[in-house]
Amino acid sequence: CPPPPRPPCPLDLCDMFPCGKEEVDQAIQSAHTAYLKWSKMAGMERARVMLEAARIIRERRDNIAKLEVINNGKSITEARVDIDVSWQTLEYYAGIAGTLAGEHIQLPGGSFAYTRREALGVCVGIGAWNYPFQIACWKSAPALACGNAMVFKPSPFTAVTAVILAEIYKEAGVPDGLFNVVQGGAETGTLLCNHPGVAKVSFTGSVPTGKKIMEMSAKTVKQVTLELGGKSPLIIFKDCELENAVRGALMANFLTQGEVCCNGTRVYVQREIMPVFLEEVVKRTKAIRIGDPLLENTRMGALITRQHLDKVLGFVSQAKKEGAMVLCGGEAFTPIEPKLKGGYYMSPCVLDNCTDDMTCVKEEIFGPVMSVMPFDTEEEVLKRANNTTFGLASGVFTRDISRAHRVAENLQAGTCFINNYNISPVEVPFGGYKQSGFGRENGQVTIEYYSQLKTVVVEMGDVDDYFNC
Numbered sequence: 165c166p167p168p169p170r171p172p173c174p175l176d177l178c179d180m181f182p183c184g185k186e187e188v189d190q191a192i193q194s195a196h197t198a199y200l201k202w203s204k205m206a207g208m209e210r211a212r213v214m215l216e217a218a219r220i221i222r223e224r225r226d227n228i229a230k231l232e233v234i235n236n237g238k239s240i241t242e243a244r245v246d247i248d249v250s251w252q253t254l255e256y257y258a259g260i261a262g263t264l265a266g267e268h269i270q271l272p273g274g275s276f277a278y279t280r281r282e283a284l285g286v287c288v289g290i291g292a293w294n295y296p297f298q299i300a301c302w303k304s305a306p307a308l309a310c311g312n313a314m315v316f317k318p319s320p321f322t323a324v325t326a327v328i329l330a331e332i333y334k335e336a337g338v339p340d341g342l343f344n345v346v347q348g349g350a351e352t353g354t355l356l357c358n359h360p361g362v363a364k365v366s367f368t369g370s371v372p373t374g375k376k377i378m379e380m381s382a383k384t385v386k387q388v389t390l391e392l393g394g395k396s397p398l399i400i401f402k403d404c405e406l407e408n409a410v411r412g413a414l415m416a417n418f419l420t421q422g423e424v425c426c427n428g429t430r431v432y433v434q435r436e437i438m439p440v441f442l443e444e445v446v447k448r449t450k451a452i453r454i455g456d457p458l459l460e461n462t463r464m465g466a467l468i469t470r471q472h473l474d475k476v477l478g479f480v481s482q483a484k485k486e487g488a489m490v491l492c493g494g495e496a497f498t499p500i501e502p503k504l505k506g507g508y509y510m511s512p513c514v515l516d517n518c519t520d521d522m523t524c525v526k527e528e529i530f531g532p533v534m535s536v537m538p539f540d541t542e543e544e545v546l547k548r549a550n551n552t553t554f555g556l557a558s559g560v561f562t563r564d565i566s567r568a569h570r571v572a573e574n575l576q577a578g579t580c581f582i583n584n585y586n587i588s589p590v591e592v593p594f595g596g597y598k599q600s601g602f603g604r605e606n607g608q609v610t611i612e613y614y615s616q617l618k619t620v621v622v623e624m625g626d627v628d629d630y631f632n633c
């Protein structure tokens with residue numbers, strides 16, 4: 165039922181109504197019909213359609229990026245990167261679609277077996293609000309390449325751009341219903357995860373919701389991919405190239421207003437370089453241009469909601485109470501432009517004097533707050549870095565090549581960045597260890613998470629007369 169009418173708000177993009185059982189059933193039914201057709205097409209035929217969708221996204225890049233800014237609040241320069249990554253994802257998996265193949269296994273007497281890589285059926289994608297269009301592409305591109313259909317539910321905070329993607333897929337020639345978008349929050353998500361017609365759920369979001377998704381999916385043994393939260397360590401050794409380490413620390417903390425799952429928010433700096441590191445990092449953080457995210461020179465836009473802004477500011481207050489020192493930022497920010505008043509802006513924050521037991525060091529803040537801590541030895545910092553239930557990403561800055569690879573090997577995380585941070589091209593698998601989830605997105609390996617292997621055994625001789633000897 166549509167909610168009762170309310171006065172229009174100038175900031176609203178549109179009204180979306182949550183889908184109930186009837187709409188969810190329809191979406192899954194029509195996706196199933198489309199899947200029956202799509203999965204029988206040759207990989208090369210699917211690739212052609214996906215390449216056309218990639219072409220359309222590329223052509224409309226600036227418009228989609230602008231919509232994503234209004235959708236999410238991130239800066240236009242970042243949104244353009246997200247859209248570029250999105251069409252690249254479609255191109256990459258289109259390339260793989262035509263190469264999907266099984267194995268031939270020779271058996272005695274001329275018999276043989278072969279394997280077929282087959283689609284799963286209707287897959288559900290459930291997205292978070294920080295990378296709305298990109299998440300929809302990271303999930304749908306490998307799903308469609310393998311011959312599946314997808315019903316995608318974006319976060320209700322960023323409902324718009326997944327619909328644009330659905331329109332583009334349709335325009336590119338996918339069968340009707342192959343990529344359906346359903347709107348809504350937890351209730352709609354629950355209907356999707358409990359639905360017996362769904363073969364797989366790929367989820368991006370918080371750890372608590374991920375656990376619920378897994379529980380619901382268990383009832384009908386659906387396959388699950390979980391891309392969850394993090395509290396990743398970034399380790400900066402005294403032999404690093406300092407300029408790069410400082411830039412890396414900013415990349416690790418302040419993209420998309422700090423609302424990034426893999427952010428390296430626990431910054432461990434070797435004691436000898438702490439003063440010079442802090443001086444540089446604070447200087448650069450203070451210089452970040454906050455404001456209208458549609459302007460070319462803005463580097464930090466608005467957080468997702470008032471409630472989330474208050475939560476992030478609450479983490480800063482708590483950090484101060486627990487003994488951390490605010491070196492810069494951590495306050496609500498009001499841009500000068502009158503039209504931006506009431507926006508959910510805050511100044512990016514660097515916290516010093518942090519210890520491993522503080523709330524700001526243990527919990528995912530999902531905002532522009534960097535916690536900095538000193539360390540002395542490699543052994544010590546590895547132990548501290550791994551002392552978390554999360555395991556999404558990690559980073560190390562050093563000029564010592566042996567140390568870099570040794571640290572990468574010993575960090576318990578799905579990704580380790582050496583001498584950079586938050587670089588994730590589509591060719592490279594992305595996903596978590598520990599409670600940051602399982603399964604992977606991007607890279608060739610993701611094909612395994614959107615397909616199943618059938619073995620066909622072929623007898624070329626006679627069947628043994630085993631029971632009549």
Ligand SMILES: NC(=O)c1ccc[n+]([C@@H]2O[C@H](COP(=O)([O-])OP(=O)(O)OC[C@H]3O[C@@H](n4cnc5c(N)ncnc54)[C@H](O)[C@@H]3O)[C@@H](O)[C@H]2O)c1
Nearest residue numbers: 291292293318319349350353354369370373391392393425
């Ligand atoms: N690992 C990754 O790739 C990745 C990427 C982006 C965000 N994240 C994580 O996402 C979190 C922030 O996103 P969020 O606030 O949207 O997360 P969230 O868990 O609140 O919501 C994520 C999605 O799940 C839906 N949902 C909520 N309850 C549900 C339920 N009971 N059943 C089914 N669906 C339900 C929401 O409507 C939304 O679409 C952070 O923890 C962040 O680290 C992870």
Ligand SMILES: C[N+](C)(C)CCCC=O
Nearest residue numbers: 294295424425426586588
């Ligand atoms: C593209 N990044 C920056 C690696 C973010 C991936 C998605 C996590 O929130």
